[in-house]
Amino acid sequence: MSDRESIRRLKNGDIGGLETLIARYQLKAVRAAYFIVQDEPTAEDIVQDTFLHICERIRYFDEARPFEPYLMRSVINAALNVAKQCERYAPASNDCSPDGLDRLLAQAESVETQVEFSEIKRQILEAIASLPARQRAAVVQRYYLDMSEQEMAAALSAAPGTVKWLLNAARSRLRALLGGERSAK
Numbered sequence: 001m002s003d004r005e006s007i008r009r010l011k012n013g014d015i016g017g018l019e020t021l022i023a024r025y026q027l028k029a030v031r032a033a034y035f036i037v038q039d040e041p042t043a044e045d046i047v048q049d050t051f052l053h054i055c056e057r058i059r060y061f062d063e064a065r066p067f068e069p070y071l072m073r074s075v076i077n078a079a080l081n082v083a084k085q086c087e088r089y090a091p092a093s094n095d096c097s098p099d100g101l102d103r104l105l106a107q108a109e110s111v112e113t114q115v116e117f118s119e120i121k122r123q124i125l126e127a128i129a130s131l132p133a134r135q136r137a138a139v140v141q142r143y144y145l146d147m148s149e150q151e152m153a154a155a156l157s158a159a160p161g162t163v164k165w166l167l168n169a170a171r172s173r174l175r176a177l178l179g180g181e182r183s184a185k
Contacts, residue, residue: 003067010058029075035140036079038129046078072145073155083133127177135170
């Protein structure tokens with residue numbers, strides 16, 4: 001069932017439409033929220049609340065527009081709000097990473113490669129965790145959700161220059177944290 005059909009069903013009061021959308025996007029949404037708030041239960045709560053909010057206001061959703069960018073924008077904004085409220089950032093953990101990284105690790109040709117890859121992944125997650133919440137959000141939107149700078153500006157209600165500044169600041173900080181160690185390899 002397509003997103004459009006799911007939304008149409010949900011607008012008609014059929015909860016099966018919501019179930020389909022949750023099954024399709026929940027994991028990606030939780031990961032995006034996790035990268036910002038750095039706490040898995042909090043990320044799960046954010047996504048659950050976002051789906052409930054969307055469900056309550058589904059009658060206003062334009063079926064002609066794609067659902068995924070709308071959901072991810074809502075999740076990112078909610079995660080940023082929580083991060084601002086908490087003003088605390090838990091350290092990154094190695095066990096909550098995108099499936100893509102885990103698949104690459106599983107396909108590694110040797111134990112040394114697996115150990116090396118695991119160490120690089122840990123360093124990247126720790127470096128991302130050390131960024132301020134808005135910079136983490138920018139990194140997640142650009143490199144995890146593949147959003148353009150224009151989409152990011154709309155999602156963050158910010159000027160395109162602000163988005164460019166956030167990305168540049170985040171990349172500079174990540175280069176400083178990761179550059180010296182990784183360039184030698």
